[in-house]
Amino acid sequence: MLQFRSLSQRLFFGYAAATLALIGFLVLFDEVTDFSLLTRLMVSLTLISLVFLILHLFFYRYVLRPLKHLMQITQKLADGGNSLIRAEKMQNDEVGDLVDAFNEMLDQIQLRKEMIVSERDRVAIALEQADDYANVTLATNKQLEIEVQVRKRIEAKLTEFQQFLTSIIDSMPSVLITIDQQFNVTQWNCEASDLSGTDSTKAIGSKVQDAFPMIAQHIEWIEQVWHQNVSRTLHNIEQTVHHQIRHFDIIVYPLKDTDAPSAVIRIDDITDKFLMEEAIIQSEKVMSLGGMAAGMAHEINNPISAIVQNVQNIKRRIAPDLAINQLQAEKSGIELDHLNHYLTERKIHAFLDNISQSGIRASNLVTNMLQFSRESGVNMQPCLIVDVLEKAINIAITDDRLSDFKDNFDLNFDQDFAAPQALVAGVFSELEQVLLNLIKNAVFAIKERMLSLNDIDEGIIHIHQYVLDNQCIISVVDNGIGMSAQTRKKIFEPFFTTKEVGAGTGLGLSVSYFIVCSHHNGQMQVESEFGHGCRFEITLPLYIEA
Template identity: 45%
Template structure:
């Protein structure tokens, strides 16, 4: 299809017109011939054939012809043969009154389909039936087959007519081609030649000939007008080109001079860009250094407006860098409002100023800041630089160092005191136990001595009971056991033994500790775990934490009891206490946090919470060694860390950090406890 379109697009206009005209005429002739043949066929089938059948039937129905037919089948066959000579009839058959075939004739010599039964059932377009009544009352039936097709002479005539039409079409096409070539093609080709001459040779002096006063003639006249205008403009362009060439010569000279100047400027630009690049790189390097500093740096001018700041300063103020520039220092960092006189003093005196331990409440709790204010001096830069350092971690480390030194001194003191107190305390506990045995009525020796003196032991025990002497003995024994527990806790600081850190499932230790704590119910000491909600959030990955199981269990139990006491210390009615134990794996460390919503602690109490013998409980309610022993177990025996965060009225959170990569700690020999020394 694309090839046909390409071929038609390349044909001249005259041939296209002739091709269209011939196509239209041929289509009309083809449609007319087809319509004529179809009409003739329909007329022959619907009119000529029925008329012929009726004529033959009328002839055969006449009485002389009918009598001849009924004489004999042979005579009937001769008559039917004469009747079938009509060109539209193929065959004729005669049936008697009983419907049996009497005689027949087939013109074409081919068998015809004549049924043996009711012949009236076979009539259609080519098969016709006619019945004739006889004088004797019988009936004969004629069966006629016809051929409705047109005769060959009709087709021959049609063929001749079509050929004549084609000859006339050819003659008309030739005449039309001459007219098209003369009135259309020749003027158009002339215009094409003129256009090619103008486009190829650029000869604007030629003119097109106007053949006729039609559209092509109008086009030739317009084309000549266009050529005249183009010729005039070409002359103007030629003149302008000459002038432009002269100007171009001058421009080339100026261009050479400009090129030399541009070369010099290009060198200067390269040198300046190189210098700017170095300055920019150096500036970025300085900015990166300043932004990488952990200290917050703020530069202010004489009006104490922020001129520059680093990344740490914007993070501390929680503000974007561009938004901070130009703001007053007190607006940028409101917590520095009380330090503005120091900044002004540094500007006025041109000396450095220091502000130490400035408190600041952040998301992680209370922090402390150190401020150093440096004055700037110069012709163009008058102002000051403020350096802010967060010293909270340093203070915590200093506090831990002081705490460690206290622990070390108390540990040495505990070792000596335990040795001195161990013997008399053991004697007291042993004496109480001996008194209990000497007044017992179950020992035969006691009964023998009482009988010798005439003193019944039952009366003696009744007297001791009535005078509450046995209660005094119980109090002495209880006080001795309490003192033994205090000395035992003190010995934790000085005990040195070979301890192996065994990989243990931390979640199992915590669950066992919770079971022990949940069964502890002592309202006098503040242990009421039944009314406290205890939640667990345990990391299942901590299945092999190196630790000493009983010591970790002791620390956790101590923290749970302290949390329960802190919750029971709240005075709100119907207060719902809650303790949460969490474990997390953080790198090579395991973190254990025990938090509560109890009464909390102030800052002074929090700083001294791990000191030995420091307690906020009533006299007799606590020894002040529980948290100090726990701190010693974590930091010394497990080489870990223990910290606390507390807010009055909100609650307390203890955090224990254990190393996941340690295995064994070698210590000095074990010292016996008071119980081991006192009991027989």
């Protein structure tokens, strides 16, 4: 089949076909006989063809050729040729405008291509930078992750260390309070809550004098810590805590290397230390008295013995029932009955009795003094402490010297023996003497409260016994007059007494103390406050079989 690849070929073929068709049409018709007409027709056709040819040439030059050139340029560009080639503008007509538009389009495409390439390069650079940033970010993230882990471990260690420090502070037996310069509490431990009764949540941020009333009277003294920048200490501050007298040391010292001025208040309960020091002082006094008593006892005992013995001899020499006295009276011409009547009327017998009783009393006093300077001559034996307590109580109940006091008020004994089988190594009579002294002193203290304060209806003496840590504890508690702090410090001193002259020697408690501490290796303590009774506590080691 015949094919035409260009518009001009198609036009030329169309022109030729039309001419041939016209000639053939004229030949086919027989009625055409006029040759001249045919001649004219051929001439016309020839002219027409020439006109068409001229038109075709004109059309080809001004339309088809520019379009063909434009198509060639387009094909080169489509085949990947030089993108900088442009179509040639052959005429300044519509086709030329088309070429300009085409070239402008190519310029725009080239510009867009250049922009795309530029953007592609920028994107490539951006991608490379993004990769770099991603790598840097990844490395940074890993570093941050490591730093976060390290920070978490450090924070955990710091938290653990802070909890450890808090635990140390809260576990300390001393009160620890941190304050700023305005006396606001910034730190508060458990001991401070226990002693003051103020919870830490309420104490933090409040004034220390409000949270801890014990410090209120020492605020000006504490303030000197900042003025002088030195630590300060108050010794042996006496306070009543839970109805008991306690002794405290208050230490205040400034904190160093802090942003704002701060200070720490430390309060130590020295009650046990204070009692121990008092006990040591009492022991030293007792020991010193023992050395003196050892030298004086024999010197005093000899003349006392002579006085008592001579009084007894005088009574025997004037006794009328002795034959030797009757014989000597007859020789002297004296009636013994008359003599004794005279001596009785003049109360000489009473004087002799007083001399004898005073001598015996002085002898007993010397015997008590000797308790300080000698060990007990009786071997230590296992003693059932309950028997000692019961016997001492029975003696006190039946003692005639206490009957006058017991007739004036009701006296009750509250006995609580939690360890009735407890045995201690000791001397039964000495332990009985100690308990009896404590009961007698309790009765006198109750009587004194009745007479002076008159604020109780009955006298009560609590005697409790129990075992703790291989020690037998005995407590004697009364609701008597009690003692002041000054009296409490001296009660174990020899010859110290609060009774009237002649009512006591002042050796009862000192001898009792010496018996318990020296002879029985125990301890004896006292707690008392004036107007609130007294509590004596004796601690004795339990008997251990060999």
